[in-house]
Amino acid sequence: MQRSISLPTKNYAHNRTQAGFLLLLGIMFLIGAESGVLNAYPVGELCFGLGMLAASPFNTQRFLAAAWLTTLIGLAGFLVFVHMLPVTQFLAVHVLAIGFGLLGTCWMAHQRYISSSTLTPAMLIVGVGVVEYLQAGHLTPPHFLTFALSLWFPGYGLLLLGLIALATTLGARASVDARRDLPYGTEITIQTGKTSLHSAQEKSK
Numbered sequence: 470m471q472r473s474i475s476l477p478t479k480n481y482a483h484n485r486t487q488a489g490f491l492l493l494l495g496i497m498f499l500i501g502a503e504s505g506v507l508n509a510y511p512v513g514e515l516c517f518g519l520g521m522l523a524a525s526p527f528n529t530q531r532f533l534a535a536a537w538l539t540t541l542i543g544l545a546g547f548l549v550f551v552h553m554l555p556v557t558q559f560l561a562v563h564v565l566a567i568g569f570g571l572l573g574t575c576w577m578a579h580q581r582y583i584s585s586s587t588l589t590p591a592m593l594i595v596g597v598g599v600v601e602y603l604q605a606g607h608l609t610p611p612h613f614l615t616f617a618l619s620l621w622f623p624g625y626g627l628l629l630l631g632l633i634a635l636a637t638t639l640g641a642r643a644s645v646d647a648r649r650d651l652p653y654g655t656e657i658t659i660q661t662g663k664t665s666l667h668s669a670q671e672k673s674k
Contacts, residue, residue, distance in 0.1 A: 485638055487524050489631070492628060492631035514546055516623040521536030521630065535589045537573045539593065542563060
């Protein structure tokens, strides 16, 4: 009896690179926030989305949908806060941004850049709705809006995403290494992070 193992080493390398890139962007934005760069402009949400968008090509399944939606929502807020669009159109602009974001997500799923069953867009929209509700009720911290529009937001946000991505990548790698100790007679096939186990005896039937 034999055991065969197929490991997507390129996928692990891309995931590690993506995690490192997110960490680097987070540090860069934190340095920019500390130095006062762009403090006069409401670019926090927009930069957070662009940061995720820049890192998503390494593994589109992870952040592409969220990056696209966040970038459009951030752009809508930026255009309103710099008075390029009237404040009275705040709701309409954000609804349009979410609509274009969902259209883009459908296209990504059709092109198989992301899974058709991903819940990230829905969770992101629900999160935005909850934040807007709390802000309208004056239930958010006093400096929440200032933080969200500054470079501190993408700095801490991308740093946190990078740490999460790194932890999940290392965890997946450790899981694969543990499966190497399975007894002979088990065939292991791993593709795009998914694992399927097949008994050699079952195949012989």
